[in-house]
Amino acid sequence: MRRPAFKNLRPPTLNVGAKVALAVAAAALCVAGAIGVLVHRTTAAEQLATARSGLDQxxxxxxxxxxDGRPSDARVDPPDLPGPLARAVPDGLRVTYLQEGGKEPVLWAATRLFDGTVLAIRRSYGPEEESLAALDRTLAATGAAVTVLVSLAGLVLGxxxxxxxxxxxxxxxxxADGDLDARVRPHGHDEIARLAASVNTMADVLGARLEAERRVTADIAHELRTPVAGMATAVGLLPPGRASELVAGSVQKLRGLVEDVLEVARLDSQAAAVETEEREVSAMTRRAVAGLDDVRVTVVTDAVVATDPRRVERILANLAANAxxxxxPPVEIExxxxxxxxxxxxxxxxxDLLAVLHTSGPQRFRTGSSTGGTGLGLTIATGQARLLGARLTFRNRPEGGAEATLRLIEDGGADA
Structure with missing residues (x-):
């Protein structure tokens, strides 16, 4: 079965904009909450201090x-005097006490007279509590509005x-896909601008290294063509025999490898030209595998495509030879x-090879063999397909065996 690409296995994550917006919103909420708590406590302390001072007066x-014997709002030894206040009143000193827990809070002020009695006065602390509650509502509404505004600003920034x-x-x-001319336009002087500049620098360095690699590969292959051709000529002068056949086979393999390396160098340098003609897919397929044994071609439906027949035949020949x-055997071509x-x-x-084929494409000198080996067949086939605008995919069939699928472009521009 086809192995899923690694990128489909990643768990969904928030993008940078959403993370920045959430961080700004959380920071704004924390700041608004801290300020609200601070204002609430400061106001509550000031209100209580003012009320205590007024009631003490x-x-x-x-x-x-x-x-002096004049009537007043104070009471002597009131029965509802809170116990903590009665126990805390010393002789000749005044004490204030906030009683909570009833229908509404009550503020008391009391002092002990010289005869041992307690003179006390009380008033409701409800207005201050209502004022504090109104302040809390105002702070909550203001904090929510500020949080929303700051969050929107953070969202825009994110x-x-x-x-x-x-x-x-x-x-x-x-x-990474091979477009070494792609560049980013840095804006500003922040970390993202530095990232953009780093991406551009990476592309420049990577392009220079790849170009150096291409030149070395092409130069080596070109230099090898002459001695390999001489070896092929010299083999023809050897007397017939098993040794001559072994040398001839090795020279032929070496010659094919040199030609493959040159083909890869041409594909890498994008110097290859495409000569488009209209051809039947079945005819190109049969011609590509004409010299191969144990290969069966089955035509379900035929089609005429506008493509480079030489390159299509090279792709199919490489795929069949690799198979x-x-x-x-047998290798079946449909x-x-x-x-x-x-x-x-x-x-x-x-x-492991199938995973690489699904992500970055075939690696040079890596074949489809489960026992290892070297080769350029899949690399050349993929490069030729990319040059033609075709699509080449690989998978393992459920019933066993490997399968490579080449999708050409039909005459008329529709992608099959």
Whole structure:
């Protein structure tokens, strides 16, 4: 079965914009809550201090009136005097006490007279509590409004940062896919701008290294063509025999490898030209495998495509040869319109190779064999398909064996 790509296994995550917006909203909420708590406690303390001071002054006036025999709002030894207040009143000193827990809070002020009696005065503390509750509602509404406004500002900032980061990420993906001319336009002097500049620098360095690699590969292959051609000529002068056949076979393999390396160098340098003609897919397929044994071609439906027939035949020949070399015969090739499937009856692609084929494409000198080996067949086939605008995919069939599928573009521009 086809192995899912690794990117589909990643758990869903928030983007940078959403994370920034959430962080700003959380910070704004924390700041608004802290300020609200601070204002609440400060106001409550000031209100209580003011009320205590005012009631203490009333008690002082009431004590003078009591001493002069004038009526006042104070009471002597009131029965509802709170116990903690009665026990806490010393001789000649005034004490205030906030009684809570009833229908409404009550503020008391009391003092002990020289005869041992307690003179007390009380008033409701409800207005202060209502004022504090109104302040809390105002603080909550203001904090919520500020949090929403700051969150919106954070969202705008996060979206901008997310877009810039996304542009840098997409450019890096394009570079990874082979578009070494892709660049990011840095804006500003923040970390994302530095990231964009780093992506551009990475592309420059990677392009220079790949270009150096291409030149070395092409130069080596070009230098090898002459001695290999001389070796092929010299082999023809050897006397017939088993040794001559072994040398001739090795020279032929070396010659094919040199030609493959040159083909990869041309594909890498994008110097290859495409010569488009209209051809039947079945005819190109049969011509590609004409010299191969144990290969069966089945035509379900035929189609005429506008493509480079030489390159299509090279792709199919490489796929069939790879299937014969690393799979097991017979190799079955099915033509279904512009789609060509190459199947074998071997063990299939190794899981690690199949994962690489689904992500970055074939690696050079890595074959589809489960026992290892070297080769450029899949690399050349993939490069040729990319040059033609075709699509080449690989999978292991459920019933066993490897399968490569080439999807060409039909005449008229529709992708099959």
């Amino acid at each position: 009333q008690l002082l006036s009431a004590a003078k009136d009591h001493a 979206v901008r940062m997310g877009r810039r980061a996304t542009v840098a990420a997409r450019t890096a993906e394009r570079i 014969l070399r690393h799979g097991a 033509v279904d319109g512009p789609v060509v499937r190459v199947r074998d009856h071997g063990p299939g692609f190794p899981p």
